[in-house]
Amino acid sequence: MTSMNSSVRVDTWGACVDFPIFDAKTRSLKKSVIGAAGGVIGSNSSNVVVVEALKNIDLHLEHGDRIGLVGHNGAGKSTLLRLLSGIYEPTRGACQVTGRVAPVFDLGVGMDPEISGYENIIIRGMFLGMSRKEMLKKIDEIAEFSELGDYLQMPLRTYSTGMRVRLALGVVTSIDPEILILDEGIGAVDAEFMKKARARLAALVERSGILVFASHSNEFLAQLCDRALWVDHGEIRMDGGIEEVVGAYEGPDAAAHVREVIAGMARQESAE
Numbered sequence: 001m002t003s004m005n006s007s008v009r010v011d012t013w014g015a016c017v018d019f020p021i022f023d024a025k026t027r028s029l030k031k032s033v034i035g036a037a038g039g040v041i042g043s044n045s046s047n048v049v050v051v052e053a054l055k056n057i058d059l060h061l062e063h064g065d066r067i068g069l070v071g072h073n074g075a076g077k078s079t080l081l082r083l084l085s086g087i088y089e090p091t092r093g094a095c096q097v098t099g100r101v102a103p104v105f106d107l108g109v110g111m112d113p114e115i116s117g118y119e120n121i122i123i124r125g126m127f128l129g130m131s132r133k134e135m136l137k138k139i140d141e142i143a144e145f146s147e148l149g150d151y152l153q154m155p156l157r158t159y160s161t162g163m164r165v166r167l168a169l170g171v172v173t174s175i176d177p178e179i180l181i182l183d184e185g186i187g188a189v190d191a192e193f194m195k196k197a198r199a200r201l202a203a204l205v206e207r208s209g210i211l212v213f214a215s216h217s218n219e220f221l222a223q224l225c226d227r228a229l230w231v232d233h234g235e236i237r238m239d240g241g242i243e244e245v246v247g248a249y250e251g252p253d254a255a256a257h258v259r260e261v262i263a264g265m266a267r268q269e270s271a272e
């Protein structure tokens with residue numbers, strides 16, 4: 001099912017997210033400071049120390065946009081994903097998201113160790129915005145993909161970490177989101193299974209209206225996205241094609257790698 005809803009949109013206007021830190025030591029923080037990692041540390045009008053995790057973000061995405069976020073540790077990527085998912089409200093400015101959002105940050109969120117794999121498939125799907133009925137239709141296919149067999153009738157607490165990841169990935173890649181918000185943690189699965197999951201992940205992205213994906217893996221970014229934002233100390237430093245942005249952020253070797261991955265995908269497509 002392809003989402004054809006062209007009213008699916010993400011807009012932010014001058015959006016800022018500050019985290020007040022009430023127990024910070026303010027003595028040495030006379031004015032805003034910028035370190036190599038993390039957002040800018042400053043203070044608000046009540047003189048409370050704040051981390052300025054996002055500053056003046058203007059973002060306008062519509063159906064078909066596939067955006068990757070790159071940037072240093074603490075640059076603000078996860079905060080931006082959480083802002084777009086409605087988990088954080090902007091401290092200043094505005095953020096408006098129209099469409100069904102599926103936030104996939106942590107594969108294990110929304111799973112219950114005491115209930116069976118089957119039941120977890122339904123619960124996790126509902127957590128990601130699907131209905132029970134829709135999930136019931138998908139359950140056989142998810143079971144087959146996960147290769148967990150009779151374990152699906154056992155409580156989740158009897159699963160190994162990898163078995164849980166298989167189940168979670170099966171569910172996540174089965175949904176039909178209008179706006180898919182992905183954090184890179186999703187890439188952390190064993191290599192053999194990931195091969196299988198990759199195609200499903202690509203298909204998921206294909207049928208999502210909008211993708212926003214934060215990752216430190218240029219290969220993944222090149223495979224799933226066609227545009228990138230470089231987030232730097234809470235601001236959007238650059239907005240452009242993946243190769244261009246990765247090149248500016250990481251240098252020519254990284255850009256060449258992106259070019260290779262894209263060329264490889266094009267070769268694969270024309271061979272099919």
Ligand SMILES: Nc1ncnc2c1ncn2[C@@H]1O[C@H](COP(=O)(O)OP(=O)(O)OP(=O)(O)O)[C@@H](O)[C@H]1O
Pocket residue numbers: 019037038039040051052053071072073074075076077078079080
């Ligand atoms: N709940 C919070 N309370 C206080 N500060 C926070 C909170 N969450 C994030 N921050 C701060 O906001 C800034 C942005 O963090 P964020 O997690 O968005 O970065 P990131 O780009 O996702 O980093 P990474 O690549 O390391 O995952 C950092 O300086 C971080 O210390």
